[in-house]
Amino acid sequence: MSNSHISPQKSFFARFSETFPLNLSGTWLSYFVLIGIIAGLGSVLFQFLCNVGTHYLLDFLAGYRPPAPAGEPELFHPTATPFNRWVLLFLPALGGLVSGWLVYTFAPEAEGHGTDAAIDAYHNKGGAIRGRVPIIKTIASAITLTSGGSGGREGPIAQIGAGFGSFLAYKLNLSERERRIMLAAGVGAGVGSIFRAPLAGALFAAEVLYRDPEFEADVLIPTGIASVVAYCVFCLIFGWGAVFSSPDFQFLSPWELGPYTVLAFVLIGGGFLYVKSFYGVHNLFEKIHIPKHFKPAIGGLITGIIGFFLPETLSFGYGVIQQGLFNELGIMLLLGVAFGKILTTSFTISSGGSGGVFGPSVVIGGALGGAVGKIFAVLIPGLVPPGAMVVVGMAGFFTAVSNTPISTIIFVSEMTNSYHLLLPSLLVCLLCYHFSQGFTIYKEQVKNRAASPAHAGEFFVNILESYRVQDLSDQIRKVETVPESMNFCDFKRFFCETNQQYFPVVDKNGALSGIFSNTDFRSVLFSPEIEDLVVVKDIATRDMISTNLAEDLHTVMNKFTRKNLDSLPVVDAKDPKILLGMLRRREVITFYNQKVDELNLNKIQNAA
Known part of the structure; x- marks a missing residue:
C-alpha cells in the first residue's frame, strides 16, 4: 500500500505537544539536556580511550602511527618504536580475541555495528536497550579499532547515547513512545558530538530509521537539543572546529x-x-x-x-x-x-x-x-x-x-x-x-512509518480516516426507490419481489425524502385493517443518516454504529436529495481488513 494513503491524523506539533505538554516543557527540556550531557561525556570517554589504545597498541607495539585529521590532534607524543609489519599483522587478531570474549560473554547484542542495534530497538523493542550494552560496546569497540580493526566511532557512541536515553526513560517510567524518542535523542547526540556535526547528528537519528526518504518527525526537536548539548560538552574538552581541514572549494560552473x-x-x-x-x-x-x-x-x-x-x-x-x-x-x-x-x-x-x-x-x-x-x-x-x-x-x-x-x-x-x-x-x-x-x-x-511496528497501532487505528467513500465506489449498490404515495398493499407486493432491506423514499419529483427498513413496517404488517389507509410516506423517517463520496470511512463507521445500521444512503455532496446508491457496513469492514492485511504483508516483506 502506498504510504501516501496513510498519514497520521494529527500534525507533528500536535503530537509533540501531547507527548511533551507545555506545562511540563521545562521537565522534558531537562531530560534532553541530560541525555546530551551524558552522550557528550560518552563521546569524550570513547575518544580518550581511542587515543590511549592507538598510542599503546598501534604506536608502542607496532610502531604504526596513522595520520590523524587536522581537527583531532594526538594527545600523546609518538613513541620511538620502529614500524613492524609483523606485529601489525597479528595485532588485529589479538584485539578481536579480547573484544570477542567481552561481547559474547557479557552482551552478545553489542556485536557488529551499534547503529543497527539502536534502529532495531527503536522499531521492535519499544526503545529498550540493556544497561550493560553501551559499556561493553564502548570497551570492545575501543579495543577493536585501536588494535588495527577497521571500523567507525558512530556505532559505539550511538549505543552509548541510545542506552542512556532508554535507561532514563525506564527509570522515569515513561511510555514506549517516549522511550523511543529519548533513545533517538541519544543516538543523535552521540553521533553529532563525536563527529562535531550537531545538525547532521539530529537529522541522522531521524532519517536513518527508514529506507524511504522519510524523517521521524517526533524526534527532531529532542534530538536537536540533545545533539547541541553533547557537541558543546565534547568540544569543551577536545576543542572547537571541524574534524577535517579543507581548502575553500567552490562550485563555479x-x-x-x-x-x-x-x-x-x-x-x-x-x-x-x-x-x-x-x-x-x-x-x-x-x-x-x-x-x-x-x-x-x-x-x-x-x-x-x-x-x-x-x-x-x-x-x-x-x-x-x-x-x-x-x-x-x-x-x-x-x-x-x-x-x-x-x-x-x-x-x-x-x-x-x-x-x-x-x-x-x-x-x-x-x-x-x-x-x-x-x-x-x-x-x-x-x-x-x-x-x-x-x-x-x-x-x-x-x-x-x-x-x-x-x-x-x-x-x-x-x-x-x-x-x-x-x-x-x-x-x-x-x-x-x-x-x-x-x-x-x-x-x-524499515521501508517507512507504515511498516514500522513502532507506528502499527497509530496506522491501524487511523487507516479508515485516510480513505473516503469514493474509494469504495464499486461497492455502492443501486437500489429501487419507492414513491411517497405508494400505499402499503402495493408495497407488500413490491417487497415480495425484492431482497432489499432498506427502502429509499422519493417524492413526486424523484428527490430523496426519507428511508425505512424492513423492520420499520412490522406494526402495519400485523394490522391488516389499516393497510389500505397507510402510505409509504407514513412509514419512512425524514431524519435520515446519509453519507457522500467525499466523507472519510471513519466517519461512516461512526454513523453505522450510532444507530446500529447495516446500510447508509450515499447522496450527492452538493444536493443531498440526489441518491447515488446504498453502502453496506459489511463492505466497509471488508475494505478495512484488506488494508490491514496489506500493511501486515508490507511489514513481512520489509522484515525479509
Missing part, C-alpha cells in the same frame, strides 16, 4: 556536474560492493561452527594480512581523507585504500567485531572520489579539484549504503567545513540514493 555525475555511478558500484562484501562475510562466518568468541579473532587476522601490505586500511583511516583533501595521494593508493577498506571493514565487523560503519564509508567514499578526481584532472585539467571530489565522494558513498541523503550532505559539510559544494553534493547524493534502493548497510531499517 555547471560543466563540473559532468564529472560529479560520473562519480555518483562509481560510488553506487562501490556501495553495492561494500554491502555485498559486508553481509557476504557475515554469512560466511555464520557457517563457521566454532565458539563465537573466536570469530572476531579470525576476522582480525585476515584484516591484519591485508594491513600487512596496506596499513592505511587499518583502524579509522581518517588521515587518508585529510591528505586526499589536499591532493597529496596518488590514484593507486586511493583505489587501494578504497577497496582494501571494504575488505578490512567487512572482516573486522562482520566476523563479530565491534565498531561502526559510517567512518569506513566516509574513508571509502572519499578515496573513490579522490581517485575519480585525479583521473579527471588528467583528462580535463582544472575543471574539478580532486579534493572537492573527495568531499562529495564522502557524502555520496554513505548515502548509497545508508539511504540517508539529507543528513549525510550536512554531515560531510560540517565535518569538512565545506558548504560551497552543497549543489554537487545534492546531485550526487540524490543519484546515489535513487539507484541504490536495492541494498543498505543498515538491515534493521
Whole structure:
C-alpha cells in the first residue's frame, strides 16, 4: 500500500505537544539536556580511550602511527618504536580475541555495528536497550579499532547515547513512545558530538530509521537539543572546529556536474560492493561452527594480512581523507585504500567485531572520489579539484549504503567545513540514493512509518480516516426507490419481489425524502385493517443518516454504529436529495481488513 494513503491524523506539533505538554516543557527540556550531557561525556570517554589504545597498541607495539585529521590532534607524543609489519599483522587478531570474549560473554547484542542495534530497538523493542550494552560496546569497540580493526566511532557512541536515553526513560517510567524518542535523542547526540556535526547528528537519528526518504518527525526537536548539548560538552574538552581541514572549494560552473555525475555511478558500484562484501562475510562466518568468541579473532587476522601490505586500511583511516583533501595521494593508493577498506571493514565487523560503519564509508567514499578526481584532472585539467571530489565522494558513498541523503550532505559539510559544494553534493547524493534502493548497510531499517511496528497501532487505528467513500465506489449498490404515495398493499407486493432491506423514499419529483427498513413496517404488517389507509410516506423517517463520496470511512463507521445500521444512503455532496446508491457496513469492514492485511504483508516483506 502506498504510504501516501496513510498519514497520521494529527500534525507533528500536535503530537509533540501531547507527548511533551507545555506545562511540563521545562521537565522534558531537562531530560534532553541530560541525555546530551551524558552522550557528550560518552563521546569524550570513547575518544580518550581511542587515543590511549592507538598510542599503546598501534604506536608502542607496532610502531604504526596513522595520520590523524587536522581537527583531532594526538594527545600523546609518538613513541620511538620502529614500524613492524609483523606485529601489525597479528595485532588485529589479538584485539578481536579480547573484544570477542567481552561481547559474547557479557552482551552478545553489542556485536557488529551499534547503529543497527539502536534502529532495531527503536522499531521492535519499544526503545529498550540493556544497561550493560553501551559499556561493553564502548570497551570492545575501543579495543577493536585501536588494535588495527577497521571500523567507525558512530556505532559505539550511538549505543552509548541510545542506552542512556532508554535507561532514563525506564527509570522515569515513561511510555514506549517516549522511550523511543529519548533513545533517538541519544543516538543523535552521540553521533553529532563525536563527529562535531550537531545538525547532521539530529537529522541522522531521524532519517536513518527508514529506507524511504522519510524523517521521524517526533524526534527532531529532542534530538536537536540533545545533539547541541553533547557537541558543546565534547568540544569543551577536545576543542572547537571541524574534524577535517579543507581548502575553500567552490562550485563555479555547471560543466563540473559532468564529472560529479560520473562519480555518483562509481560510488553506487562501490556501495553495492561494500554491502555485498559486508553481509557476504557475515554469512560466511555464520557457517563457521566454532565458539563465537573466536570469530572476531579470525576476522582480525585476515584484516591484519591485508594491513600487512596496506596499513592505511587499518583502524579509522581518517588521515587518508585529510591528505586526499589536499591532493597529496596518488590514484593507486586511493583505489587501494578504497577497496582494501571494504575488505578490512567487512572482516573486522562482520566476523563479530565491534565498531561502526559510517567512518569506513566516509574513508571509502572519499578515496573513490579522490581517485575519480585525479583521473579527471588528467583528462580535463582544472575543471574539478580532486579534493572537492573527495568531499562529495564522502557524502555520496554513505548515502548509497545508508539511504540517508539529507543528513549525510550536512554531515560531510560540517565535518569538512565545506558548504560551497552543497549543489554537487545534492546531485550526487540524490543519484546515489535513487539507484541504490536495492541494498543498505543498515538491515534493521524499515521501508517507512507504515511498516514500522513502532507506528502499527497509530496506522491501524487511523487507516479508515485516510480513505473516503469514493474509494469504495464499486461497492455502492443501486437500489429501487419507492414513491411517497405508494400505499402499503402495493408495497407488500413490491417487497415480495425484492431482497432489499432498506427502502429509499422519493417524492413526486424523484428527490430523496426519507428511508425505512424492513423492520420499520412490522406494526402495519400485523394490522391488516389499516393497510389500505397507510402510505409509504407514513412509514419512512425524514431524519435520515446519509453519507457522500467525499466523507472519510471513519466517519461512516461512526454513523453505522450510532444507530446500529447495516446500510447508509450515499447522496450527492452538493444536493443531498440526489441518491447515488446504498453502502453496506459489511463492505466497509471488508475494505478495512484488506488494508490491514496489506500493511501486515508490507511489514513481512520489509522484515525479509
